[in-house]
Amino acid sequence: MKAANIDPNPKPGTPEAVRVNEFERQLGERVVRLQRHMAFLPEEVQHEADMLTIETSKPGAIFGTAWPNPGPLAFETTVEDIPPEDLRKIDKTLTLGKMPITPDNRLKFYRSKLENDQQSKKRREGQNP
Secondary structure (H helix, E strand, O other), X not given: OHHHOOOOOOOOOOHHHHHHHHHHHHHHHHHHHHXXXXXXXXXXXXXXXXXXXXXXXXXXXXXXXXXXXXXXXXXXXXXXXXXXXXXXXXXXXXXXXXXXXOHHHHHHHHHHHHHHHHHHHHHHOOOOO
């Protein structure tokens, strides 16, 4: 968590405590999913934590460009954080897959896109995903 600038020991009742609780909740959900399918290694849990802390960016205001501005970490994203172009693609995918267009489904697909982008970037840089 420290690598993602998250204080692992925040004071109770602070916004940072809420942030840590949400991170731990989402990581716990991922670990439970891993446990259902197979035994897992500590490296796999670390990978799941890394995926939750992918840094996102928001489009900048310079002539409508996508100049990166710091955005929320992956686990903090909301539907409002999804870029319009990505939202259109996600909605199209959900429609084609005959899945309901809900905030949860939109976030699930967007976070999956962030993870795929991160893994592709690591492969391009010669790192293991």
